[in-house]
Amino acid sequence: MTLTSSDLAAPDVVRAAGPAVRIAGASKRFGAGPLVLDDISLDVAPGEFVCLLGASGCGKSTLLNLVADLDVPSSGTVEVPGGRAALMFQEPALFPWLTAAQNVELALRLRGSGKKERRERARDLLGLVRLQDAVDKRPHELSGGMRQRVAMARALAQDSHVLLMDEPFAALDAITRDVLHEELVRIRQSQALTVLFVTHNVREAVRLGDRVVLLSSRPGRVAKEYAVGIDHPRRIESPEVARLSVEITADLRDEIRRHGTAA
Amino acid sequence: MSSARMSSATVRDDDLASLEAGLDALEAGPEERKDRGRRLLSAAWPPVVAVALLLGVWEMAYRAGVKPTYALPSPADVGLRLVDQLRDGTLLEAMGVSLSRGGLGFLVALAIGTPLGLLIARVRPVRRGIGPLVSGLQSLPSVAWVPAAIIFFGIGNAAIYAVILLGAVPSIANGMVSGIDQVPPLYSRVGRVLGARGWDTARFVLLPAALPGYVGGLRQGWAFSWRSLMAAELIVKSPELGTGLGQLLEEGRFLQDMSLVFAGILGILVVGIAVELLLFAPLERRVLRRRGLLLATR
Numbered sequence A: 001m002t003l004t005s006s007d008l009a010a011p012d013v014v015r016a017a018g019p020a021v022r023i024a025g026a027s028k029r030f031g032a033g034p035l036v037l038d039d040i041s042l043d044v045a046p047g048e049f050v051c052l053l054g055a056s057g058c059g060k061s062t063l064l065n066l067v068a069d070l071d072v073p074s075s076g077t078v079e080v081p082g083g084r085a086a087l088m089f090q091e092p093a094l095f096p097w098l099t100a101a102q103n104v105e106l107a108l109r110l111r112g113s114g115k116k117e118r119r120e121r122a123r124d125l126l127g128l129v130r131l132q133d134a135v136d137k138r139p140h141e142l143s144g145g146m147r148q149r150v151a152m153a154r155a156l157a158q159d160s161h162v163l164l165m166d167e168p169f170a171a172l173d174a175i176t177r178d179v180l181h182e183e184l185v186r187i188r189q190s191q192a193l194t195v196l197f198v199t200h201n202v203r204e205a206v207r208l209g210d211r212v213v214l215l216s217s218r219p220g221r222v223a224k225e226y227a228v229g230i231d232h233p234r235r236i237e238s239p240e241v242a243r244l245s246v247e248i249t250a251d252l253r254d255e256i257r258r259h260g261t262a263a
Numbered sequence B: 001m002s003s004a005r006m007s008s009a010t011v012r013d014d015d016l017a018s019l020e021a022g023l024d025a026l027e028a029g030p031e032e033r034k035d036r037g038r039r040l041l042s043a044a045w046p047p048v049v050a051v052a053l054l055l056g057v058w059e060m061a062y063r064a065g066v067k068p069t070y071a072l073p074s075p076a077d078v079g080l081r082l083v084d085q086l087r088d089g090t091l092l093e094a095m096g097v098s099l100s101r102g103g104l105g106f107l108v109a110l111a112i113g114t115p116l117g118l119l120i121a122r123v124r125p126v127r128r129g130i131g132p133l134v135s136g137l138q139s140l141p142s143v144a145w146v147p148a149a150i151i152f153f154g155i156g157n158a159a160i161y162a163v164i165l166l167g168a169v170p171s172i173a174n175g176m177v178s179g180i181d182q183v184p185p186l187y188s189r190v191g192r193v194l195g196a197r198g199w200d201t202a203r204f205v206l207l208p209a210a211l212p213g214y215v216g217g218l219r220q221g222w223a224f225s226w227r228s229l230m231a232a233e234l235i236v237k238s239p240e241l242g243t244g245l246g247q248l249l250e251e252g253r254f255l256q257d258m259s260l261v262f263a264g265i266l267g268i269l270v271v272g273i274a275v276e277l278l279l280f281a282p283l284e285r286r287v288l289r290r291r292g293l294l295l296a297t298r
Helices: A060-067 A100-110 A115-128 A144-156 A174-190 A202-208 A239-262 B003-027 B036-063 B075-088 B090-122 B124-137 B142-153 B157-181 B185-193 B199-235 B245-254 B258-290
Strands: A021-029 A035-044 A049-053 A075-079 A086-088 A162-166 A194-199 A211-216 A221-227
Touching (some): A035 A221, A049 A060, A100 A115, A100 B199, A174 A202, A194 A202, A211 A239, A221 A239, B036 B075, B075 B090, B090 B124, B090 B157, B090 B245, B090 B258, B124 B157, B199 B245
Parallel strands (some): A049 A194, A049 A211
Antiparallel strands (some): A021 A035
16 A cells, blocks of 8 residues: 555645735746746645746746745735745855754744743654754754755744755755655654745756646746656656656747747 | 554564664764863963063063163063052053943943944945045045044044044944855745745844854954054143053153053053954854854863
8 A cells, every 4th residue: 555645635724715925926027127036826725845946037936935825925925825935045045143943942932932942842843854962963964865854944943834946955965855755754744844845956846836827937837737646656767757857848849949939 | 553563564664763763873983072271271381481581582682681770671671560550450440431432332342243244234325435445544544534533533532432433433344245145045045935035034044144254354343442542542642631651652652661662562462462362262162063153172
């Protein structure tokens, strides 16, 4: 027996409560510049894992910034009904003057939790990403993959059910990335997370997502959506993942080609 | 879930755990190696040799009679004079007087320079208005302030402290500004994502991130305090002010006593180097090492 993607849906999240992220007709333009995002509409269900895929200039990161409330749309609405979303960047962006545990504790402290409570919770979260032996290490003493796991623990410390990830594994080597994919799937399942994951790596999107959303570039629009429907555990090198990746890559190439002929 | 599936999931999980443990062990560097005694020894001999060479050249110049003895005494004469000065306490007293003035001046400069730097770094009109002035002041030798300070405050401690502040405050403020300017914008974004606003951003993100630049500014601020103080003491002199190292130098010049002058210079050097080595160098090293900005072996 294998796990199916519907088994992975968070058990304690009430689906009837509506989407965890609701993007309705969102457009974004910086100053008098060109349109970056054009009328994006996208709902992410609680417990769903959605990958945003696109070439350069599709506004993936801009879209995440809107969801993370770091920026406001020029028109349309972006809502996270459950409160603030947690955000992970391509760089771990840990504070180098703090230990791994202190980095996680800072997130808890800024949310107003008490000293004893945050110490325990930071340890639990680092245990969750299997870094219980690295709590007192400083970022420079950790490998790239370990740092990104601390960043994941810090994001989880925000106690948001929505996790936004902006190409979080792009700077890692292939083996580490593969391990972190597995780790993310495991944590997402155990923590009942809704994930919105930006990537330019088609296989990564298919490896991780329940749904892949292909964005067109300049301006960013939703070009096409794919339901992945491959049972977990998945492997990035499996034939099912490869098959869907081939299809999506072909569409992505068509999208990119359009820009060459237009110019 | 059936029990068979549970167990297979557990096996997979163990599998991932051991894979990850292996990867972590491979990627994390080996533990830092420390061998204090050896490092100290290898750091100590080059300056010792350099000083010995310098004394040798001096002795040869003395023997060759390059200058009359009152202008160029032998190293041994200066050494004996130094011992005398130390015995009767004049040198130590002068060092104490200067050090307490320099220390107090530095602390006041710290209290003014730090908020001033913060203002320049964070408030745009302030930066536009006085930023260039404050960084320009750094290149003005503080001795240039002495006449103005004497006219304004008269001969007295106020004039001396004014010169120290005018020398040290710009350094400390500039250190703060460059420390904050070097904070990666990503840190502020992370702070915002984690929910930091206003004062929390400064306290938990901006100020700790700016610390290396700030400590560099403190170090330079001390050097400027000390130099300004010597410039001021050389000129601002009166019996009721007490004798600092600068005043000792001036006394030596007045008496045409080269050995006393050399003893004063040595005193100035010793205090300057001691504060640097005992206070600022370890502070800076500590800050940088904690952030992995300093290689362990050097």
